[in-house]
Amino acid sequence: MRTRIAGALAPAALAALVAMHLLFFALRAWHVLTFPYPLDYGEGPLLAQVNALRSGISLPHLYSDPGTPPYLVVNYPPVYLVAVWLIAPLFDVAFPGSDATLLAGRLVTLLATLGSTFLLWRLAAPPHDSHSTAMPRIAVFITALAFLALPIVREWGALMRVDMLGVYLGLWGLLLTRRLSRWAALPLALSLLVKPSLIAAPAAALIWLWFRHRRRALEVALIIAAIGGAAAGALQLASGGWFWLHVVAANANPWSAALAEGFWQDQAAILWSLWLGAVCAAALLLARAAPDVSNRRCPVLPSDTTPAHGLLPVVYTCFGAYVAFGVGKVGAYTNYFLEFYAGAIWLIAAAIASLLATDRSRHGQRLSSTRRSDKPAPVSDAPAPSLSSRISMLTSWFLAAGARTQPSAARSRHFNSRFSVLSSSTLLLLLAAALLRYYPLWSENYVKPYGLIEGDNPPRLAFGAYGVWRDLQREQEILATLRRVNAALVADAQAAGAPIVTDIPGIAAQAGVPSRLQAFEHRQLYDAGLLDQRPLLRDMANGRVPLVVLDYLGNWLTPEMIALITHRYAQTGSRGTFDLYQPVDPGRRSDVALDIGAGIRATGVFLSPPGSTMYAPGERVVLTLELSRTTTDPGPCDADPCEIRVTLATSDGAPIAAWERPLIYDALRPADWDGAAIQHMHPIDLPVELPPGEYRLTVALRSGAELFTPPQRIAPIKVGDASGQLLGERGYFVPAPIFTFWLEAGGYEGPGDPLMPAVPFADGVVQCFLRACFHSAGNDITRLPIGELVLIGESGLRPAQPETGPSRFFPETGYTLHGTFLSAWEAYGGMETLGPPISSEMQRGAARVQYTRYARLERPEGTDIVLLANLGEEYLRLPGIPYRWR
Structure with missing residues (x-):
C-alpha cells in the first residue's frame, strides 16, 4: 500500500510543479515575444546580421572584414x-x-x-x-x-x-x-x-x-564531415x-x-x-x-x-x-x-x-x-x-x-x-x-538584471513572496520601462544617421543603423591582434562618429576608445541607463602651417566661439589642432609618448598660464594616423583674474623635458571684462547669457550648482545644473525637458491617491495638479519654469512624486514639504562623479 501511495504521489507532485512552471514559461515567452527590442546583448548582433541579409547583403559578404561595412562579427x-x-x-x-x-x-x-x-x-x-x-x-x-x-x-x-x-x-x-x-x-x-x-x-x-x-x-x-566541410569551405x-x-x-x-x-x-x-x-x-x-x-x-x-x-x-x-x-x-x-x-x-x-x-x-x-x-549475430551488429x-x-x-x-x-x-x-x-x-529554487532575473531596485549592481544573486524559492511570479511581474515593469527607453534611443540613433558606436549592439540594430563596434567580439579580435581598431580611432578623433551610446563606459571598450570618448566627446544626457555622448564642436577652422617638430605639422586650428561677445576670465576655451605627418619614417613620438603644451601669453610673448596633455590623448601615435589629418582637442580654462586685452596662444610639442621646437603662435584671442560666473563646488564657469537665465530660474534655490562646463555641440551649448539643464543656441536659451527624459527610465512607480484641496487640470497633457503639489508648482515658477504635469501623482519609494516637463516634484513621506528633485544629476547619471569631458 505504501509503495502504491508513493507511486501515485510522486508523479502528482511533479505534475503540479511542472504545471505551475509551464505557466511561468508561457508568461516569460509572451513577455519576450511582445517586446519589440533586443532584450540582451546576444540578440543585437543576430538581429543586425539577419537584417543585413534581408537588406540584400550576400551571405559570404556577411562574413567579410569586420572592420568594414556592415562592421559585423558573425x-x-x-x-x-x-x-x-x-x-x-x-x-x-x-x-x-x-x-x-x-x-x-x-x-x-x-x-x-x-x-x-x-x-x-x-x-x-x-x-x-x-x-x-x-x-x-x-x-x-x-x-x-x-x-x-x-x-x-x-x-x-x-x-x-x-x-x-x-x-x-x-x-x-x-x-x-x-x-x-x-x-x-x-x-x-x-x-x-x-x-x-x-x-x-x-x-x-x-x-x-x-x-x-x-x-x-x-x-x-563521413556525411557530417562532408556537409560541414563543404559549407565551411565554401564560405571560407x-x-x-x-x-x-x-x-x-x-x-x-x-x-x-x-x-x-x-x-x-x-x-x-x-x-x-x-x-x-x-x-x-x-x-x-x-x-x-x-x-x-x-x-x-x-x-x-x-x-x-x-x-x-x-x-x-x-x-x-x-x-x-x-x-x-x-x-x-x-x-x-x-x-x-x-x-x-x-x-x-x-x-x-x-x-x-x-x-x-x-x-x-x-x-x-x-x-x-x-x-x-x-542465433549468432552478424559481425557488424555484434x-x-x-x-x-x-x-x-x-x-x-x-x-x-x-x-x-x-x-x-x-x-x-x-x-x-x-x-x-x-x-x-x-x-x-x-x-x-x-524545480523549487531559482535565480531571479531582474533587480527589484534597478532597471538591470539581478545581481549586476547588487553584486550578489542568492537563490530563492520559486514560490513565495519573491518567487518566479513576482520576478515575472517585475519583468513586466522593467520591459515597460525599456520599451520607452529603446523607443527614445531609436529616435536618437536614426537622427544621428551615420554609423554610431555602442557597447550594446541591439541599440544600433533596433534602429536600423550600423554600429562601428560590436563591443565584445571586436575587443577579442583587437586583443588577439586579428583586427585593427585604428580606422575607428581616427574617425573618433576627428568627431566623425556622430553618436556614442553606452551602457557602461568600461564595457569591453579599449583604453584608446575610452580616452577619445572622455576627451573628444562629451556626455549630452541619458536615456534610462544608457549614456549618450556626442562630439564636442571644435568651432571654426583657420588654416595654419606650423612645423612643431618630430615630423608633425599643424595645418589647421579651431577655436570655440566665446559665450558672449568676447572671452571672459574663467571661461573654457576649446582649442583644437589639426595635425598631420610630414614624413613616413618613424619619429620620436612613435616610440615614446609626446605631449602638446599650450601656453597663454601676452601680446609681447610673456607667458601667463600653460596646459599640457598627451598627444591625441595617447590613443593614436603618429604612425597610426595613416597619412590622415588628425584633430587634437585641447580645452583650456582662462585664469579667473585675467585682465581684459589681446592675448595669444602658443603651442609646442615635447617628449619628456625636451621641446622639439620653441613655442609657436597658433591663434590670438580677445578677453573682455568679467562676465558670467564661476559657480558651485567644482567651479564650473557659466557664460553670461546662461548665468542670467540661471538667476531668473531661481539660482541656487532653483537650478542649483552646475554639474558640467558649458560644452559646445553642433546644435548649441549645453550646461546642466543640479535640477535643470539649459540649451543655448545663439541668443536663444531654453530648458531641456529633463522631466520627460528622466521619466522614460522610471520603473516601479506605484499609483497614489491624489491629494485633496485645490486642483488644476492641464488639457495639453491631460494631467491634474492637486493640493500641495499645485501650490509648490506655482511657488517654483509654474508653467515657465517647471512646465505642465506629465504624470499623475505616484509613489516612488518613500516619497510621493509627480513629474512635470522640466522637473519632478516630490514630497517625502510624513512631511508636507514639496521639493524639486535633483533631475539634472539623474539625467547625467553622475551622482558624486565629476563630468567626464576633460
Missing part, C-alpha cells in the same frame, strides 16, 4: 541566420522592419525549445513500447515537460539566440540515430552549423553507433578567407577555471537534485542495459528493442557536461548548460520509462532477447563487448545476486515491482526538488 555558421531570414518575411505585413526579424528569430527559438521537449519525450520512451501502460507514458511525458520548467530554459527558450535550435537539431539527429538511420547525419551536421560547440549530440551518436553498427557510424561521420573561399576569423578566431576567448567554478557552484545550489537524479538514472539504465547474465554461456549485447537505448542518453549527458565546462570561457553564460540539462531530463525520463514498464513487457523482452541469443557493456554486466550481476536471495519467484517479482516503483518515485521527487 560568431556562428549561417543555419540559424538563414532560418530566420526565410521566416521573417511572413511577419512583414503586421510588423515593420526589425520588429518582424526579431519576432521571427524568437519564434524559431521557441519552436525549437518546444520541439526539444517533444523529442526528449520520444527519446525517453523505448523504441517498441506497445506493452506499456498509460501510467509510464504519462510519467515520462511529465518528466520531459520538466525541461521547460528549468530556469535557464525559461530564460533562453524564446530569445533570439542560436542555442535552442542547435539542441533541437541534435536531439532530432539522435532520434534518427536510434533507428540506425543514415539520415541522422543531416540534422547532426546542421546542429554543428548552428553552433559548433554543441558537440554532445554528434559525439553521442557516433560513439553509440560505433558499438552497435560500425558501418553506419562511419557513414554518418567566398568570404575571401574571413569566415574562419568570424566563427573560430572570434570565439577563441580565454578560459578561466575560477569563472567556470563560479557558474557550476551557482547551478549546483539550485539544481543539485537534478544532477543526483541524473546520476541515479544513469546507473539504473546501465544496469538494465546489461546482457542477461542468467544465460552465462551466451551473453550478448542487447539489441535495439531492449533497454540498450538507455546507453544513448548516458553518453549524450556526459558530453553535455563536458560542453558545460566551456562556461568558463570569457563572455560565456548559462546557455552552455542547455545540452547537459537536456541530457539529465532525458536520463531521468528514460529510467522512469524503463522502471515502470509492465512485467509482461519485460518478460517479453527477456524471451525475445533469449531467442535472439540462440562487436566485442565494450567497456560500458562490461560495466553494465557487472552492475546487473550484483542486482541478479540480490534477486537470487529471494526465496521464491513470486517474492522476486514483488521485490522487483517495489524496487521499480520506489526508484521511479525517488527520481521524480529529485526532479521535483530541482
Whole structure:
C-alpha cells in the first residue's frame, strides 16, 4: 500500500510543479515575444546580421572584414541566420522592419525549445513500447515537460539566440540515430552549423553507433564531415578567407577555471537534485542495459528493442557536461548548460520509462532477447563487448545476486515491482526538488538584471513572496520601462544617421543603423591582434562618429576608445541607463602651417566661439589642432609618448598660464594616423583674474623635458571684462547669457550648482545644473525637458491617491495638479519654469512624486514639504562623479 501511495504521489507532485512552471514559461515567452527590442546583448548582433541579409547583403559578404561595412562579427555558421531570414518575411505585413526579424528569430527559438521537449519525450520512451501502460507514458511525458520548467530554459527558450535550435537539431539527429538511420547525419551536421560547440549530440551518436553498427557510424561521420566541410569551405573561399576569423578566431576567448567554478557552484545550489537524479538514472539504465547474465554461456549485447537505448542518453549527458565546462570561457553564460540539462531530463525520463514498464513487457523482452541469443549475430551488429557493456554486466550481476536471495519467484517479482516503483518515485521527487529554487532575473531596485549592481544573486524559492511570479511581474515593469527607453534611443540613433558606436549592439540594430563596434567580439579580435581598431580611432578623433551610446563606459571598450570618448566627446544626457555622448564642436577652422617638430605639422586650428561677445576670465576655451605627418619614417613620438603644451601669453610673448596633455590623448601615435589629418582637442580654462586685452596662444610639442621646437603662435584671442560666473563646488564657469537665465530660474534655490562646463555641440551649448539643464543656441536659451527624459527610465512607480484641496487640470497633457503639489508648482515658477504635469501623482519609494516637463516634484513621506528633485544629476547619471569631458 505504501509503495502504491508513493507511486501515485510522486508523479502528482511533479505534475503540479511542472504545471505551475509551464505557466511561468508561457508568461516569460509572451513577455519576450511582445517586446519589440533586443532584450540582451546576444540578440543585437543576430538581429543586425539577419537584417543585413534581408537588406540584400550576400551571405559570404556577411562574413567579410569586420572592420568594414556592415562592421559585423558573425560568431556562428549561417543555419540559424538563414532560418530566420526565410521566416521573417511572413511577419512583414503586421510588423515593420526589425520588429518582424526579431519576432521571427524568437519564434524559431521557441519552436525549437518546444520541439526539444517533444523529442526528449520520444527519446525517453523505448523504441517498441506497445506493452506499456498509460501510467509510464504519462510519467515520462511529465518528466520531459520538466525541461521547460528549468530556469535557464525559461530564460533562453524564446530569445533570439542560436542555442535552442542547435539542441533541437541534435536531439532530432539522435532520434534518427536510434533507428540506425543514415539520415541522422543531416540534422547532426546542421546542429554543428548552428553552433559548433554543441558537440554532445554528434559525439553521442557516433560513439553509440560505433558499438552497435560500425558501418553506419562511419557513414554518418563521413556525411557530417562532408556537409560541414563543404559549407565551411565554401564560405571560407567566398568570404575571401574571413569566415574562419568570424566563427573560430572570434570565439577563441580565454578560459578561466575560477569563472567556470563560479557558474557550476551557482547551478549546483539550485539544481543539485537534478544532477543526483541524473546520476541515479544513469546507473539504473546501465544496469538494465546489461546482457542477461542468467544465460552465462551466451551473453550478448542487447539489441535495439531492449533497454540498450538507455546507453544513448548516458553518453549524450556526459558530453553535455563536458560542453558545460566551456562556461568558463570569457563572455560565456548559462546557455552552455542547455545540452547537459537536456541530457539529465532525458536520463531521468528514460529510467522512469524503463522502471515502470509492465512485467509482461519485460518478460517479453527477456524471451525475445533469449531467442535472439540462440542465433549468432552478424559481425557488424555484434562487436566485442565494450567497456560500458562490461560495466553494465557487472552492475546487473550484483542486482541478479540480490534477486537470487529471494526465496521464491513470486517474492522476486514483488521485490522487483517495489524496487521499480520506489526508484521511479525517488527520481521524480529529485526532479521535483530541482524545480523549487531559482535565480531571479531582474533587480527589484534597478532597471538591470539581478545581481549586476547588487553584486550578489542568492537563490530563492520559486514560490513565495519573491518567487518566479513576482520576478515575472517585475519583468513586466522593467520591459515597460525599456520599451520607452529603446523607443527614445531609436529616435536618437536614426537622427544621428551615420554609423554610431555602442557597447550594446541591439541599440544600433533596433534602429536600423550600423554600429562601428560590436563591443565584445571586436575587443577579442583587437586583443588577439586579428583586427585593427585604428580606422575607428581616427574617425573618433576627428568627431566623425556622430553618436556614442553606452551602457557602461568600461564595457569591453579599449583604453584608446575610452580616452577619445572622455576627451573628444562629451556626455549630452541619458536615456534610462544608457549614456549618450556626442562630439564636442571644435568651432571654426583657420588654416595654419606650423612645423612643431618630430615630423608633425599643424595645418589647421579651431577655436570655440566665446559665450558672449568676447572671452571672459574663467571661461573654457576649446582649442583644437589639426595635425598631420610630414614624413613616413618613424619619429620620436612613435616610440615614446609626446605631449602638446599650450601656453597663454601676452601680446609681447610673456607667458601667463600653460596646459599640457598627451598627444591625441595617447590613443593614436603618429604612425597610426595613416597619412590622415588628425584633430587634437585641447580645452583650456582662462585664469579667473585675467585682465581684459589681446592675448595669444602658443603651442609646442615635447617628449619628456625636451621641446622639439620653441613655442609657436597658433591663434590670438580677445578677453573682455568679467562676465558670467564661476559657480558651485567644482567651479564650473557659466557664460553670461546662461548665468542670467540661471538667476531668473531661481539660482541656487532653483537650478542649483552646475554639474558640467558649458560644452559646445553642433546644435548649441549645453550646461546642466543640479535640477535643470539649459540649451543655448545663439541668443536663444531654453530648458531641456529633463522631466520627460528622466521619466522614460522610471520603473516601479506605484499609483497614489491624489491629494485633496485645490486642483488644476492641464488639457495639453491631460494631467491634474492637486493640493500641495499645485501650490509648490506655482511657488517654483509654474508653467515657465517647471512646465505642465506629465504624470499623475505616484509613489516612488518613500516619497510621493509627480513629474512635470522640466522637473519632478516630490514630497517625502510624513512631511508636507514639496521639493524639486535633483533631475539634472539623474539625467547625467553622475551622482558624486565629476563630468567626464576633460
